[in-house]
Amino acid sequence: MFRQRFSGLALIRRGLTGHRDWQPHWRKAAPLASYDAVIVGGGGHGLGAAYYLAREHGLTRVAVVEKGWIGGGNTGRNTTIIRSNYLFPQSAALYDHAVKMWGELSQVLNYNVMFSPRGVMMLAHTVHDVQVFKRHVHANRCAGVDNEWLEPEQAKAFCPPLNIGSDIRYPVLGAALQRRGGTARHDAVAWGYARAADALGVDIIENCEVTGIRRDSAGAVEALETSRGLIRTRKVGVSAAGNTSVVMAMAGVRLPLESYPLQALVSEPVKPVFPCVVMSNTIHAYISQSDKGELVIGAGTDAYTSYTQRGALHVNTHTLDAICELFPDFRRLRMLRNWGGIVDVTPDRSPIIAKTPVPGLYVNCGWGTGGFKATPGSAHLFAWTIARDEPHPINAPFNIERFRDGHLIDEAAAAAVAH
Amino acid sequence: MLLIPCPHCGPRPELEFSYGGEAHIARPRQPAELDDAAWANFLYTRRNTKGAHAERWRHARGCGRFFNVLRDTTSDKILTSYPVGAPRPDPRAADSAAPESAR
Numbered sequence: 001m002f003r004q005r006f007s008g009l010a011l012i013r014r015g016l017t018g019h020r021d022w023q024p025h026w027r028k029a030a031p032l033a034s035y036d037a038v039i040v041g042g043g044g045h046g047l048g049a050a051y052y053l054a055r056e057h058g059l060t061r062v063a064v065v066e067k068g069w070i071g072g073g074n075t076g077r078n079t080t081i082i083r084s085n086y087l088f089p090q091s092a093a094l095y096d097h098a099v100k101m102w103g104e105l106s107q108v109l110n111y112n113v114m115f116s117p118r119g120v121m122m123l124a125h126t127v128h129d130v131q132v133f134k135r136h137v138h139a140n141r142c143a144g145v146d147n148e149w150l151e152p153e154q155a156k157a158f159c160p161p162l163n164i165g166s167d168i169r170y171p172v173l174g175a176a177l178q179r180r181g182g183t184a185r186h187d188a189v190a191w192g193y194a195r196a197a198d199a200l201g202v203d204i205i206e207n208c209e210v211t212g213i214r215r216d217s218a219g220a221v222e223a224l225e226t227s228r229g230l231i232r233t234r235k236v237g238v239s240a241a242g243n244t245s246v247v248m249a250m251a252g253v254r255l256p257l258e259s260y261p262l263q264a265l266v267s268e269p270v271k272p273v274f275p276c277v278v279m280s281n282t283i284h285a286y287i288s289q290s291d292k293g294e295l296v297i298g299a300g301t302d303a304y305t306s307y308t309q310r311g312a313l314h315v316n317t318h319t320l321d322a323i324c325e326l327f328p329d330f331r332r333l334r335m336l337r338n339w340g341g342i343v344d345v346t347p348d349r350s351p352i353i354a355k356t357p358v359p360g361l362y363v364n365c366g367w368g369t370g371g372f373k374a375t376p377g378s379a380h381l382f383a384w385t386i387a388r389d390e391p392h393p394i395n396a397p398f399n400i401e402r403f404r405d406g407h408l409i410d411e412a413a414a415a416a417v418a419h
Numbered sequence: 420m421l422l423i424p425c426p427h428c429g430p431r432p433e434l435e436f437s438y439g440g441e442a443h444i445a446r447p448r449q450p451a452e453l454d455d456a457a458w459a460n461f462l463y464t465r466r467n468t469k470g471a472h473a474e475r476w477r478h479a480r481g482c483g484r485f486f487n488v489l490r491d492t493t494s495d496k497i498l499t500s501y502p503v504g505a506p507r508p509d510p511r512a513a514d515s516a517a518p519e520s521a522r
Binding site: 404 | 420421433434437438440455456459462463464465466467468469472474490492493494495
């Protein structure tokens with residue numbers, strides 16, 4: 001299937017010959033006149049959906065069209081946190097579907113996505129936090145998802161740099177720990193899915209912007225107009241994150257989405273100092289250490305909608321205030337880079353993976369500030385929905401009609417903050 | 420950080436304001452007469468405009484008043500601000516009509 005299979009032996013063999021005969025991971029495809037299905041958006045979710053369409057549903061004439069380069073949007077801009085300890089059973093099932101797939105993803109794709117289940121610890125700073133997190137722990141146990149409550153001393157033992165002193169503005173009153181949570185290498189996820197999809201015959205078409213969606217007399221999708229010509233197809237899966245509203249408007253579909261800038265930043269690289277992922281929703285700090293040694297820090301969203309892929313500096317300094325208080329050792333670290341991505345947020349902070357009112361048009365959106373963790377599961381379920389023209393039982397609740405019918409999956413209210 | 424031209428107080432840093440979302444969404448006069456789809460549309464569906472976006476801001480740590488802003492969401496440039504109740508300005512005309520402080 002792969003032209004070159006990656007293995008330790010292959011690495012040694014090519015190491016002895018100067019690494020000269022490695023091949024590109026995927027072809028530079030030009031669009032054909034027609035496909036069985038086209039995915040709009042070459043991030044992890046879209047590339048993964050194309051891969052599962054080819055591998056599990058036997059669709060071989062599949063294309064991914066991406067207006068920039070693959071993995072250049074939110075897949076390359078997030079802080080790579082993976083966890084599944086959500087409150088509601090629908091969410092826990094959705095995110096845990098992904099966590100289970102993360103564990104074997106490197107083997108399945110023959111590509112090291114560097115999944116590292118090092119544990120995700122969410123800090124509680126107020127009595128309200130403590131009550132909410134304990135409720136999460138109990139709900140997760142009922143749903144078969146691991147999540148445990150730690151007292152401050154136990155949290156400190158799990159993450160030694162943590163300041164659990166009582167003299168800080170928001171003292172640590174405890175933490176919820178999901179040991180199966182962790183991080184993965186975000187670029188590798190995009191590249192691994194792209195390479196595996198390409199090996200199954202999927203065309204990955206970069207620098208190809210969708211400019212229109214053509215529909216037949218019955219209203220069904222019949223073609224995509226793109227900057228690289230007309231592509232005929234009866235099935236279109238839109239997986240365009242912050243630009244979903246723009247693409248869906250081409251088919252006359254309006255969604256309950258708003259796009260906000262979300263920022264992240266990294267420090268200068270240092271030796272291993274941070275053993276896990278720590279999140280504090282209450283005071284907006286998300287931190288882990290990459291294998292390169294940089295501290296990867298997530299900040300909050302800006303207050304206003306925007307498509308600029310940047311945000312205001314005061315949002316970052318707000319997060320660094322919290323980091324410096326929780327981890328005083330890091331006060332003298334210098335920050336190397338900061339950037340923004342555009343996240344599409346739904347009113348209940350749960351995603352939409354669903355059919356749309358337009359026949360042949362499917363959408364996977366609304367992942368807001370936390371889509372990376374769901375990449376394999378989301379892609380798998382989206383492919384199922386596209387191929388069978390009906391949702392998988394796991395993503396059936398994540399439809400568009402829930403906003404009309406009042407069946408919200410209100411993780412926004414459950415977390416009381418961005419998550 | 421945005422420098423937001425409050426029509427009442429002049430240009431002030433974004434930190435003094437709170438964002439109020441898309442402007443010109445009128446609450447239905449008879450909500451009970453709406454069907455579920457129309458009510459959901461009022462509550463949740465937004466234009467999410469890529470380009471000139473009319474939005475509400477409140478000068479929460481200043482005069483406390485609501486007003487509207489026309490902002491280009493592809494550049495975050497504020498095109499103009501105008502009082503609540505006034506019609507949405509034409510974005511092409513708004514740039515030259517903006518108060519000096521907003522340019």
